[in-house]
Amino acid sequence: MIRLVAQDDTVELSEEQASKITFWLLEFLPARTCEVSVGPGAAIVVPDQDRGPEYLTPGLLSQLEALVGCALRVS
Template identity: 85%
Template sequence: MIRLIAQDDDLELSDEQVSKITFWLLEFLPARTCEVSVGPSASIVVPDQDRGLEDLTPGLLRQLETIVGCALIAN
């Protein structure tokens, strides 16, 4: 499982941000689903990711952080 938490506790994601996050994760990870909590305390969970953070490349993480607008912390 991959679980990422927004470093900004007050962050709330828009529908557009959720759509972009979902696209990037499902396009570039071998995953069927992802769950995005819009916030506050926004989080991203990819439950069916067997290898965990191994498949989350630095480039993909940077892309997600750009969409979110803050750092994401693996939890």
């Protein structure tokens, strides 16, 4: 499982941001589902990912952080 949490616990995502995050993760990870909690304290969970967060490439993580608007931490 991969779980990413916004460093800024006041961040809230729009439905458009959540949809884009879901698209990026499902497009570039071998995953079938993705859960995005819009916040406050936005979180992203990829439950069916057998591998850990080390499989998030720097480019993909950077794209996700740009969509969220702050750094993400693995929890």
